[in-house]
Amino acid sequence: MEKPVEPVQLLDPDGRLTPDPRWPLEITPDLCRDLYRRMVLARRFDDEALALQRQGELGLWLQSRGQEAAQVGSVTALRPDDHVFPSYREQAAALCRGITPEELLVQWRGNAHSGWDPAAYRFHVYTLVLAAQLPQATGYAMGVQRDGADEIVAVYFGDGASSQGEASEALNWAASAGVPLLFFCQNNQWAISTPTSTQMRAPLHQRAAGFGLDAHLVDGNDVLAVHAVTAGVAEQIRAGGGPALIEATTYRMGGHSTSDDPGRYRSDSELDSWRARDPIARMEILLDREGWIDEAGRAALRLESDDLAAETRRVCRAIPKGEFSALFGTVLTSEPPHLTDQRQRHTALVASYLD
Ligand SMILES: Cc1ncc(C[n+]2csc(CCOP(=O)(O)OP(=O)(O)O)c2C)c(N)n1
Ligand SMILES: [Mg+2]
Structure with missing residues (x-):
């Protein structure tokens, strides 16, 4: 087996920049503020949805807390017309594409199979059957290839989904067909109560390389590293380099879903060790230290977050009761x-x- 590699990191947990010549990124105040704002808003939306579920307004919610950098960093490095196939907790990415809180909640309120038009946002509906979106994305990417279009396709999935037969099938199929597809795995260390260590002997980026894909490991809690690697890899794919895979090392800080109690199977010390690597906190340190955000900027973002939370509650409660038989x-x-x-x-x- 290959030697383990260190994940690409451009911003360490203490907010220090650690440039990597392989992944050049122009780190401007505007870029950092923009990524930070998107992550803060995504977390606020996610917290609000969790509260709505606890108040009986939603049937179920799958939190994205802790995975904001992986999602925001990657989706913002794609072109708006690159088609995305998500799994089921990609709300941070969905918000970046302009999908509204109402559209994100309607499915979990049980009023529709899905809330948004995938063609309008170039963002497919959520897939709950693990890994089913991987062969679908591969087929879609074959269509893109045959149309001669210069868009690319990105598919998000989890560490657990990578154990499904469909994942291996899609990796091999995409590699043999040379399609313009980016596989983006958020390895959040758990598949419900099964840890990654039980799930696999060889890390996914090594398996993907074995299928003939260009594969990379990135610190998924470092939004700058995720952004830089995704931008670089997307450019290669767009230039005809064939499919690639990014494995982003991250952590699901909440339970698997609101039906799950993670206290039954994971330790407080593990959670604490990942809290110390929080994606939002490290960007905050950088912004503060460089003077790239001031009190007025912080206050404006607090206000915008409060507005988003209020709007989320309002639209959730106003979702019209669906007619079940229409389904x-x-x-x-x-x-x-x-x-x-x-x-x-x-x-x-x-x-x-x-x-
Ligand atoms: C084919 C299939 N098998 C089992 C399940 C039940 N299930 C739902 S989520 C999940 C764990 C998935 O873990 P992972 O892919 O790591 O994604 P994460 O939830 O951690 O984001 C399982 C086993 C399912 N939805 N689909
Ligand atoms: Mg997982």
Whole structure:
């Protein structure tokens, strides 16, 4: 097996810049402020959605706390017309694409299969069947390749999803077909209660290299490193270099979902060690030290976060109650007899309720 490599890092947990000549990035105050703002807003939105679930307003929520740098750093390094296939906790990336809080919440309130138009945002709907989006993204990328378009495709997935057969199939298929596809794995150390150490013997970036992909390991809690590596890799893919993989080392600071209690299987000391590597905190140190944010800037961001939280609560509660039986008509172009039967029985059942 290959020797372990150190993840690419441009900003260490203490907020010190650690330039890497392989991944040049013009680190300007504007870039740092922009990435910081996006991460702060994403965390606030995520916290608010968690609270809404606890208050009974959402059926389920899958937090992205801790993974803001991996998502914001990568999606902002793509072109707006590059098509993204997310997994199911990519709200930080989705917000960067302009998807609204309401569109992000409607599915978890149980009122629609999905809340946004994937074509409008170039951001596919969430996929809950692990790794199913990988062959789909590969097929989409083949379409892009055959159209001769210069867009690329990016697919997000987790460490656990990488164990699915479909992941290996997609990596091999993408490599053999030479499609313009970026595989972006957020290795957040856990697949529900299964740690990465149980899940695999060889790290994913090494496995991907074995399939013939250009593969990289990056500190996923370092937004500058993620941004620089994604920009560099995206450029290579766009220039016809074939598919590539980025494994971003990060941590899921919350539970797997609001139905999960991570206290049952992981230690406080592990969580503390990752808190010390928080993606937002290290950027804050850099901004403070360089004088790239002042009190007025901080106050404006606090206000913007409060507004986003209030708007999130408001739109969530205002989502119209869906008509469940309408869901039968949104999957297939024509309704097969067994679904007609199920729909009619459901309608009769609902009609039989007194209230
Ligand atoms: C095919 C399939 N098997 C099992 C599950 C149940 N399941 C949902 S999420 C999850 C863990 C996924 O972990 P990972 O891919 O690391 O993503 P993370 O949740 O950590 O972001 C499992 C086993 C599923 N959704 N789909
Ligand atoms: Mg995981």
